[in-house]
Amino acid sequence: MKSQYFLRDKTFPLQLVLVVPFVLQIFAAVGFVGYLSFKNGQSAVNDLAEQLLDRTSDVVDERLKSYLAIPQILNQLNADVIRRGMLDVRDREVVGKYFWDQMQAYDLTYIGIGLTTGEGVGAARYDGKTITVDDWTATLPNNLTNYAVDSQGNRTQVSDRWDWDNFKETWYTEPIAAGKPIWAKITALNLPTPYIAASASRPIYDSQNRLLGMIAADIHLLKLSDFLHSLEISQSGQVFIMERDGTLIASSGTEKPFTLVKKDIKRVQATDSPSPIIQTIAKHIQSSKGFGSITGDTDFQLDVQGEPYFIDVRPWRDPYGLDWLVVTSVPETAFMAQINANTRTTIALCFGALVGAIGIGLFTSRWLVHPILRLNQASEAMASGNLEQTVPASNIQELNTLSHSFNHMAGRLRELFTALEHSKEVLEGRVDERTAELKNALAELQRTQAQVVQGEKMSSLGQLVAGVAHEINNPVNFIHGNLTHVQEYTEDLLEFVHLYQQHYPRPAPEIQSAAEDIDLEFLQADLPKMLASMQLGTDRIRQIILSLRNFSRMDEAEFKAVDVHEGIDSTLMILQHRLKARPEQPEIEIVKHYAKLPLVECYAGQLNQVFMNILVxxxxxxxxxxxxxPYQELKDHPSRITIRTSMVDAGWIEVAIADNGVGIAQAVQKRIFDPFFTTKALGKGTGMGMSISYQIITEKHRGRLECISTPGRGTEFIIQIPLRQAVQQAP
Structure with missing residues (x-):
């Protein structure tokens, strides 16, 4: 008896055995997938943060290069004009008007000269808007007079007077001492509005190389702050620029890089900035590396007020002595919001899948166990001597078969006991036989029961796994489907901006300035093109792969009628990044002379490959x-690619692509269509592009491809193909 109770204590209900393992599997699988999704999201955040910081730093670098180059270039031009005698520096009224004209054309704060005689003249935009003219003599006091001017630059009235001494101002003495173009120390004045500017200055000489004085052009540093403020990094991100000693120059925040102390301007150290973000980052750099020790791009992470930030520090220098540090910071929360939302969604899906799995498991186990329990009760009743037992049919095929077998067995037992009552004299002779039959039937019943349980286990497992797969597939398809909405959202946003511009045609100055800085009109026109270009690019890659396979295996494909001009334009769009102007070279002009052409039967992808090879x-x-x-020759003879299409006759078209490049020598022209022949440097060409193009035109399309080139004057490729591939005759 004790051994029987011990065995009962170690057994488990079938319903529990069916449900618990599947629930645990589902929970483990979904939890593991959610964990991997979260970790991958964090890795993606680090990569995205690094890309955003690098992009923002690059934008700031390009802005500084373009903005700070203007004063030095203007100084060079003015110095040349003075040296050639085209501008008489002694006529200060003419010089002042000359500088006034330049202030109209350039976004500068001050343009002026200081002479060795102690005199000087300049044009200023002290309040950031109104241009006035300064004129001073060498005799103190109140020797500098500030004039208001009319719309022609003529002096109208005196606005103010103050003392000015060339020989005591670093504005004058620094470039004279240096004897070359430099950036003088940043000037901070209160005239009466705060005036803080970087001054690009250089000495000026007459035609006999005699020193006349110096010339300078100033840039108000608040304009750099306005530019940094226009950068859309994040709501709490910061970009700031400082000198090597830690003095702030500009920042993207609302804080100014200076303070007023008793009407005197005092510049602010980054470590004392009212912005806690700038202050914390600057103190960390100063304590860990020191401002002067940073020589290259430095990235690190830092907690600011309990929040993780990604930081990028870059030195910025120019040939005229500027040595600044550009610091870009972005909070981690700018990237983690969506990941946290996805994590909550994953947890909700895990919980939903778990509840669903438990419900389905309970329902399935109940459906499976209930007929077995009824069969067990009927068996126990029969074992107690009650042979009048019938098990109802089940919806499960295997259990239904078992029920029929049990009912048949019960009927047979009843028949046997009836026959026993009527044949007592033969019962003893057949009792052993009937007992053996009963044992066999019970053994068969047990085997059948085991088979039914095992079969139902596998069936339930299959159903649960299918359900889990379906549940997992739904969120995957949901995520994939959302990718297509990016273009719709972009179009909606652009339409919203357009609607805003229609109803508010005169926005606030800050909005107008921000729109000009980001070139809103170009962005509205270019963003849809960019999305379309991405789609065209992926389609083009598939066409190129198919074309390469057709070339190598000589696969045949269907011809279709296409617009050749669309293929050329699509190829030009893909190559747009190589056609536009770059710092090292000017823009390549595309000249199109398209004739009216009918649709042409061809292998469209392969024909586009030919256009790609020739244009590249x-x-x-x-x-x-x-x-x-040299640069001047590039301006006088711009780079150009000319594309011409025409009808040769009723059955043939011609596409000619010409460039004004270096040209091809006669010896090279003879081998240009040979496989693996190339004149490019190692690693820049395989020599298969023109060979493939020649095969596509001549063999695939039964056309002609010719090369006409003159060294030093350019090259022209002429493509001729029939409109219909059934046309056999040449043009």
Whole structure:
């Protein structure tokens, strides 16, 4: 008896055995997937933060280069004009008007000269808007007079007077002492509005190389702060610029890089900035590395007021002595919001899948166990001597078969006991036989029961796994489907901006300035093109792969009628990044002379591949030519690619692509269509592009491809193909 109770204590209900393992599997699988999703999201945040910081730093770098180059260039031009005698520095009224004209054209704060005689003249925009003219003599006091001017730059009335001494001002003495173009120390004045500017200055000489004095052009540093403020990093991100000693120059926040102390301007150290973000980052840099020790791009993470920030520090220098540090910071929360939302969604899905799995498991186990329990009760009743037992049919095929077998067995037992009552004299002879039959039937019943349980286990497992797969597939498809909404959201946002511009045609100055800084009109026009270009780019990649396979295996594909001009334009769009102007070379102009052409039967993808190969070679030839020509020659003879289409006759079309590049020598022209022949440097070409193009035109389309080139004047490729591939005759 004790052993029987011990065995009962170690057994488990079938319903529990069926439900618990599947619930645990589902919970573990979904939890593991959610964990991996969260970790991958964190890794993606680090990569995205690094890309955003690098992009923002690059934008600031380009802005500083372009903005701070203007004063030095203008000084050079003015110094040359003075040296050639085209501007008489002694006529200060004429010089002042000359500087007034330049202030109209350039976004500067001050342009002026200081002479060795102690005199000087300049044009200023002290309040950031109104241009006035300064004129001073060498005799103190009140020797500097500030004049208001009319719309022609003529002096109208005296606005103010104050003392000015060239020989005591670093504005004058620093470039004279240096004897070359420099950036003087940043000037901070209160005239009466705060005036803090960087001054680009240089000495000026007459035609006999005699020193006349110096010339300077100032930039108000608050304009740099306005530019940094226009950068859309995040709501709490910060970009700031400081000198090597830690003095603030500009920041993207609302705080100014200076304070007024008893009407005197005092510049602010980054470590004393009212912005806690700037102050914390600056103190960390000062304590860990020191402002002067940073020589390259430095990235690190830092907690600011309990929140993690990604930090990028870059030194910025120019040939005239500027040595600044550009610091970009972005909070981690700018990237983690969506990941946290996805984590909560994953947890909700895990909980939903768990509840669903438990419900389905309970329902399935109940459906499976209930007929078995009824069969067990009927068996126990029969074992107690009650042979009048019938098990109802089940919806499960295996259990239904077992029920029929049990009922048949019960009927047979009843028949046997009836026959026993009527045949007592033969019962003893057949009792052993009937007992053996009963044992066999019970053994068969037990085997059948075991088979039914095992079969139902596998069936339930299959149903649960299918359900889990379905539940997991739904969120995956949901995520994939949302990718298509990016373009719709972009179009909605652009439409919203357009509607805003229609109802508010005169926005606030700050909005107008921000729109000009980000070039809103270009962004509205270019963003849809960018999305379309991405789609065209992926389609083009598939076409290129198919074309390469057709070339290598000679696969046949269907012809279709296409617009050749669309193929050329699509190829030009993909190559747009190589056509536009870059710092090292000018823009390549595309000249189109398209004739009215009918649709052409061709392998569209392969024909586009030919256009791609020819245009890439043309761009390479032009870039090689530009590398050998001086800047002035590039302006007088711009780079150009001419594309011409025409009808040769009723059955043939012609596409000619010409460039004004370096040209091709006669010896090279003879081998240009040979496989693996290339004149490019190792690693820049395989020599298969023109060979593939020649095969596509001549063999695939039964056309002609010719090369006409004159060294030093350019190259032209002429493509001729029939409109219909059934046309056999040449033009």
């Amino acid at each position: 070679n043309a761009i390479d030839a032009i870039e090689e030519t530009n590398a050998k020509r």
